[in-house]
Amino acid sequence: MAAMAETQPAEHTIVVPPSVPMVALLGSGDEYLRVIERAFPDVDFLGRGNEVKVQGPQPEVALIERLFDELVVVVRTGAPLSADSVRRSIDMLRADTLTRPADVLTADILSNRGRAIRPKTLNQKRYVDAIDRHTITFGIGPAGTGKTYLAVAKAVQALQTKQVNRIILTRPAVEAGERLGFLPGTLYEKIDPYLRPLYDALRDMLDPDLVPKLLTDGVIEVAPLAYMRGRAQDVNSKVLTPGGWRPIGQLEVGDLVVGSDGVPTPVLGVFPQGRKEIFRVSTQDGASTLASGDHLWAVSTRDDVRRGKPHRVLKTMEMIGNLRAAHYHRYELPVLSAPAEFYPTQVPMDPYALGLMLGDGCLSGSQRTPSFTTADVELGERLAVGLPGIRLRHTDRFNHLVLRDREQTDVLTRTNPLVAVARELGLWGTKSSTKFVPELYLYNSAEVRIGILQGLLDTDGGPVTQANRTCRVQYCTTSTRLRDDVVFLVRSLGGVAYWRTRVAEGRKPGLANGRPVPYNHDAYVVDIRLPAGIEPFRLERKADKYREFGGGGRPMRFIHSIEPAGTAECVCIQVGAVDSLYVTEDFLLTHNTLSDSFIILDEAQNTSAEQMKMFLTRLGFGSKIVVTGDVTQVDLPSGTSSGLRIIQQILEGVGDVSFNWLQSTDVVRHRLVGDIVEAYGRWDAEQPQTQNANRGRGRR
Numbered sequence: 001m002a003a004m005a006e007t008q009p010a011e012h013t014i015v016v017p018p019s020v021p022m023v024a025l026l027g028s029g030d031e032y033l034r035v036i037e038r039a040f041p042d043v044d045f046l047g048r049g050n051e052v053k054v055q056g057p058q059p060e061v062a063l064i065e066r067l068f069d070e071l072v073v074v075v076r077t078g079a080p081l082s083a084d085s086v087r088r089s090i091d092m093l094r095a096d097t098l099t100r101p102a103d104v105l106t107a108d109i110l111s112n113r114g115r116a117i118r119p120k121t122l123n124q125k126r127y128v129d130a131i132d133r134h135t136i137t138f139g140i141g142p143a144g145t146g147k148t149y150l151a152v153a154k155a156v157q158a159l160q161t162k163q164v165n166r167i168i169l170t171r172p173a174v175e176a177g178e179r180l181g182f183l184p185g186t187l188y189e190k191i192d193p194y195l196r197p198l199y200d201a202l203r204d205m206l207d208p209d210l211v212p213k214l215l216t217d218g219v220i221e222v223a224p225l226a227y228m229r230g231r232a233q234d235v236n237s238k239v240l241t242p243g244g245w246r247p248i249g250q251l252e253v254g255d256l257v258v259g260s261d262g263v264p265t266p267v268l269g270v271f272p273q274g275r276k277e278i279f280r281v282s283t284q285d286g287a288s289t290l291a292s293g294d295h296l297w298a299v300s301t302r303d304d305v306r307r308g309k310p311h312r313v314l315k316t317m318e319m320i321g322n323l324r325a326a327h328y329h330r331y332e333l334p335v336l337s338a339p340a341e342f343y344p345t346q347v348p349m350d351p352y353a354l355g356l357m358l359g360d361g362c363l364s365g366s367q368r369t370p371s372f373t374t375a376d377v378e379l380g381e382r383l384a385v386g387l388p389g390i391r392l393r394h395t396d397r398f399n400h401l402v403l404r405d406r407e408q409t410d411v412l413t414r415t416n417p418l419v420a421v422a423r424e425l426g427l428w429g430t431k432s433s434t435k436f437v438p439e440l441y442l443y444n445s446a447e448v449r450i451g452i453l454q455g456l457l458d459t460d461g462g463p464v465t466q467a468n469r470t471c472r473v474q475y476c477t478t479s480t481r482l483r484d485d486v487v488f489l490v491r492s493l494g495g496v497a498y499w500r501t502r503v504a505e506g507r508k509p510g511l512a513n514g515r516p517v518p519y520n521h522d523a524y525v526v527d528i529r530l531p532a533g534i535e536p537f538r539l540e541r542k543a544d545k546y547r548e549f550g551g552g553g554r555p556m557r558f559i560h561s562i563e564p565a566g567t568a569e570c571v572c573i574q575v576g577a578v579d580s581l582y583v584t585e586d587f588l589l590t591h592n593t594l595s596d597s598f599i600i601l602d603e604a605q606n607t608s609a610e611q612m613k614m615f616l617t618r619l620g621f622g623s624k625i626v627v628t629g630d631v632t633q634v635d636l637p638s639g640t641s642s643g644l645r646i647i648q649q650i651l652e653g654v655g656d657v658s659f660n661w662l663q664s665t666d667v668v669r670h671r672l673v674g675d676i677v678e679a680y681g682r683w684d685a686e687q688p689q690t691q692n693a694n695r696g697r698g699r700r
Helices: 002-007 022-026 028-039 058-076 083-094 101-105 122-133 147-160 187-205 210-216 225-230 302-306 351-360 377-386 417-424 446-460 480-492 540-548 609-616 643-650 671-686 689-699
Strands: 009-015 044-048 051-057 110-112 115-117 136-140 166-171 220-224 238-241 244-247 256-258 264-283 288-292 296-299 312-315 371-373 390-394 399-404 461-464 472-477 496-502 510-512 515-517 523-529 557-575 582-584 588-590 597-601 624-629 657-661
Touching: 009 058, 022 028, 022 058, 028 044, 028 058, 028 083, 051 058, 058 083, 058 101, 083 101, 101 122, 110 147, 110 187, 115 147, 122 136, 122 147, 122 657, 136 147, 136 643, 147 166, 147 187, 147 597, 147 624, 166 187, 187 210, 187 220, 210 220, 238 256, 256 582, 288 557, 288 588, 296 588, 351 371, 351 377, 351 446, 377 390, 446 461, 446 472, 446 480, 461 540, 472 480, 480 496, 480 523, 609 624, 609 643, 624 643
Parallel strands: 136 624, 136 657, 166 220, 166 597, 597 624
Antiparallel strands: 009 051, 044 051, 110 115, 238 244, 238 582, 256 264, 264 288, 264 557, 296 312, 371 399, 390 399, 461 472, 472 523, 496 523, 510 515, 582 588
16 A cells, blocks of 8 residues: 555645745756756656646655755755756755755855855765864775865865864875986976876865965975875984983884973884985084984974964975074974973982082092082082081181091991092092083983082072073083083973083183183083073072073074985884974974874875875874775786775774765766766676786786
8 A cells, every 4th residue: 555655646836935046946947957857757847936836756756845945955055056966966865864965065165266165975075074073084986076175175174274284285106106206307396297186176275376385384285105204314313212312213112202391202103214315404502413304393483483373394395595584593493391301210419419519529539538619608508418428627718628427427437428429420530621410310300400400500600691681591611521411401401502612722821819820621611591490500699690680581492504414224203292292312302293284195095005004103193184095096016905905904993083985976077977987887897707806906
């Protein structure tokens, strides 16, 4: 009986609201109505005024009612109808899904020059929604289904709404075997033909005059996949770990390195890069490291800092020749936002007391008893408190002997406790030009490092003031090792240190008790700026002067020069820090993962499994990845497996990853393209398995 009811003819009059123009609903010359009539050959249509009378089988009439309801919603939203969109609405209704055609046809992604970009099919809508909901989205399907175009539209939308700071578009240039050297022209002239579809999509969605500027500023990067691997450092470049410096080439996944907040962060990936052209990147305070031309740097301009904008990420090559703005350095690098965290270790001597002895103490061994020379009574008292088991005996105006306190030590103890510790640390026998900070104190907790630095600055350092300026700190020593150790301590705490040399030769002698005293060693003057919250002095007269002038101001580091440094074996690492930064040589902060970016890998069927892994593991925090491709169009050399064909098996069970399959019915180019794709699909299915296997080997 139910079957008979379905075949019974039904008649219904569809009344179109007066607010909806019939020409917009039915098309010029009833074009859209003709499309509906061809789709429902068993139904009769009669249009009069704002009414459309339909007569035919009950299910078809009911479907047409729903169709007109959807088309009315589309017209009311201002979205234009077309014969193609009407045809696709019918297909969606016949598919009997929960998604309404009006929701698909009105889901604008962005508009440019009066033209809206939106999905046109149900699968495209699901694909776009998946991009919104997931960090990594795969769009797999035949040519013409809008995989790349919609991904670029979502990327531009994310950039315009400030969800990301940059767009990175890439595709493998396998047509040239990823070896572009034999092609004429510059690098960009060589790769341009392979990336042209991506450029074209960008120009459809943005002002054509704006695209070159965004490319120049690095906001949009378009590059072949092979060049995504170049973000690397020389394998011998040192990276800071909680246990000290290690060559980046020796790091393994799971090792800890120090991040920009001073906290250890794990290494998530290590990617050997082979031999690369490298550059020496130097800062104005004398720090430097080696990096490839595509290595990434987080930098800020003066305008960025003034406006409170976040760091921008630029490649080494993008900054060459653009390092100055008038007489200012253009690019400022971040410094540690908190002291670097090393493994804490117990020390044999109070760090502040050791700093005082390295400054004004005598540990040369020329006399059996160490001594301490100071005009500040406060320092003598602090030294005595910091060295249990010793006492100071005043000998003349400024000199004190550091003696064993018999009342606090065992009567049988004959060795001066300070001498025993100095021998243990390798300091006994050192003179003013050979003193140093033991590694035990350099690679230790922030409290230990601050303590020894304060001792050094209370003795051989001091505040330097200028009218209407913040107060910098100056330190002087004749020991090259002690100079370098002070620079290390300052940088490890998030500060900046410069040094210069006062040459001894030809320098006017100083005076001691009226006698001229020649200089035997060059002196090194270190200018220091420490971050807020770290006090450089404990000595009251120096601390008061430092605070009076508002402290040391904000430590700043600027890129001063980038010079070619030949070639070297390189490696890149991915770290787990939120900002993807890690500490490299001289406490420079750098990174090479893709954070706060929208990254699209197009033509992914032409990536190997290794390339696919390399690409996906470059994902940084705050980023999205969209991978598009057609597994039936693999152009890889024979014997090479497509990374796109196996990735779904590899990522099965991994969360926040979405796979979306588009079909021939989703082709949005000429309707004939979809018919061609379907014809090829039928032909492939009809061929003997042996022929399919032979052709498959040729495509893989």
